[in-house]
Amino acid sequence: MALITPPKYVRQVLTTLQARGHLAYLVGGCVRDMLMGVHPHDWDVCTSALPEQVMEIFPRSLPLGIRHGTVTVVIESRQVEVTTFRSEGSYSDHRHPDAVSYVGDLTTDLSRRDFTMNAIALPPDGLVADPFGGVQDIQDKIIRSVGDPDRRFEEDALRMFRALRFSAKLGFRIEEQTAAAIIRQAPLAAGLSPERVRDEVEKLLLSPRPERMDELIAAGLLDAYLLHRLPAYATLYRLNAVPRKTLFRWAMLSELLEEQGCIRAAEDFLLRLRLDSRTIRCCSDCAAILRLPTPARPVEWKRQLNQYGVEAVTCAARCRDALQGGSSYRALRSVLNSGECFSMKHLAVTGDDLLAIGLRGPALGDMLQFLLDYVMEFPENNRRDLLLSLAGGSEE
Ligand code: ATP
Numbered sequence: 528m529a530l531i532t533p534p535k536y537v538r539q540v541l542t543t544l545q546a547r548g549h550l551a552y553l554v555g556g557c558v559r560d561m562l563m564g565v566h567p568h569d570w571d572v573c574t575s576a577l578p579e580q581v582m583e584i585f586p587r588s589l590p591l592g593i594r595h596g597t598v599t600v601v602i603e604s605r606q607v608e609v610t611t612f613r614s615e616g617s618y619s620d621h622r623h624p625d626a627v628s629y630v631g632d633l634t635t636d637l638s639r640r641d642f643t644m645n646a647i648a649l650p651p652d653g654l655v656a657d658p659f660g661g662v663q664d665i666q667d668k669i670i671r672s673v674g675d676p677d678r679r680f681e682e683d684a685l686r687m688f689r690a691l692r693f694s695a696k697l698g699f700r701i702e703e704q705t706a707a708a709i710i711r712q713a714p715l716a717a718g719l720s721p722e723r724v725r726d727e728v729e730k731l732l733l734s735p736r737p738e739r740m741d742e743l744i745a746a747g748l749l750d751a752y753l754l755h756r757l758p759a760y761a762t763l764y765r766l767n768a769v770p771r772k773t774l775f776r777w778a779m780l781s782e783l784l785e786e787q788g789c790i791r792a793a794e795d796f797l798l799r800l801r802l803d804s805r806t807i808r809c810c811s812d813c814a815a816i817l818r819l820p821t822p823a824r825p826v827e828w829k830r831q832l833n834q835y836g837v838e839a840v841t842c843a844a845r846c847r848d849a850l851q852g853g854s855s856y857r858a859l860r861s862v863l864n865s866g867e868c869f870s871m872k873h874l875a876v877t878g879d880d881l882l883a884i885g886l887r888g889p890a891l892g893d894m895l896q897f898l899l900d901y902v903m904e905f906p907e908n909n910r911r912d913l914l915l916s917l918a919g920g921s922e923e
């Protein structure tokens with residue numbers, strides 16, 4: 528397997544801890560990625576040093592996750608998460624360990640991790656520590672729970688989402704026992720906070736295989752958010768036909784679920800999953816636009832842009848192309864590239880201009896709207912003199 532070399536600042540964290548007499552290893556996702564020849568997006572270190580000792584060795588560190596033994600070390604203006612070897616107590620809420628205790632050995636720390644591929648540690652010099660066979664599982668492209676999968680999912684139900692998300696991201700298959708335990712333990716997902724569920728679903732939607740959402744749903748992991756699961760014949764493969772953008776993928780998922788009667792409307796589905804208000808607004812506008820006929824002329828695109836805004840119309844055009852084929856997005860782009868006016872902001876006259884020629888109150892608003900409608904139809908006439916004369920005044 529190709530092995531990526533960690534950058535200097537990361538090696539420095541490891542060697543400094545070692546020089547002070549502590550054990551220190553790279554661990555988790557970064558080791559998995561390195562073993563796969565992929566550049567890690569962040570670096571996690573585990574160590575025998577206690578959090579206070581880490582803080583003392585690296586005075587510029589931040590105690591952001593200190594409750595769980597994690598200290599964020601700032602080095603060369605980069606951040607490295609350094610976590611003390613720990614074990615976790617019982618999980619009475621299926622989400623958080625009741626108690627975290629620090630342990631002196633690496634294997635105990637690795638045994639609390641979710642999957643074998645994420646339970647490999649790499650010292651700055653020397654051989655990988657791989658007590659659960661994670662290297663072999665990476666080679667075989669297998670996601671396997673560390674220890675008994677039913678117990679591990681009972682401890683933290685989010686691990687079931689993580690299994691499917693990694694499977695979609697890496698193209699690995701989920702080992703049989705682990706997969707069977709997901710089906711058995713899926714009802715525990717109802718107890719997870721919507722924010723954690725949302726973050727995992729979003730990562731899956733942005734993976735190279737977003738259509739694997741259908742497995743998440745078939746397993747029952749989203750039951751708490753759906754009226755019913757997808758019918759057996761329904762697939763979500765069209766998710767892949769919209770570009771890999773958060774907004775597009777949430778809008779498309781909502782659309783496909785609504786089409787199958789799994790949700791009532793995008794708005795309440797996304798609200799319950801605690802999406803931000805801008806995404807919710809945009810996805811529900813997108814759903815409304817998709818119920819309208821496809822604009823056939825530039826003026827119709829402009830009316831839509833005026834009513835719903837560029838983001839929602841773009842999102843709907845992307846979804847429409849993915850659902851029905853066609854070239855809605857291309858048509859929209861050409862309207863946008865034309866620079867033609869579709870909002871009051873770009874109208875050649877302003878409310879002040881109309882005030883100056885004596886218009887007031889509702890008559891002024893109506894006139895602005897009339898002029899905008901006119902200019903959307905006849906873009907070449909977006910000229911101040913002409914619009915003022917249309918409004919009943921003349922340019923001064
Ligand atoms: P990513 O590429 O998404 O960052 P990652 O494996 O680094 O993948 P993180 O959420 O950053 O995932 O977690 C870092 C490590 O912490 C994991 O590799 C795993 O060892 C451990 N871990 C994270 N979440 C859990 C969990 N819910 N249960 C057990 N171990 C976990």
Ligand code: MG
Pocket residue numbers: 556557569
């Ligand atoms: Mg990570």
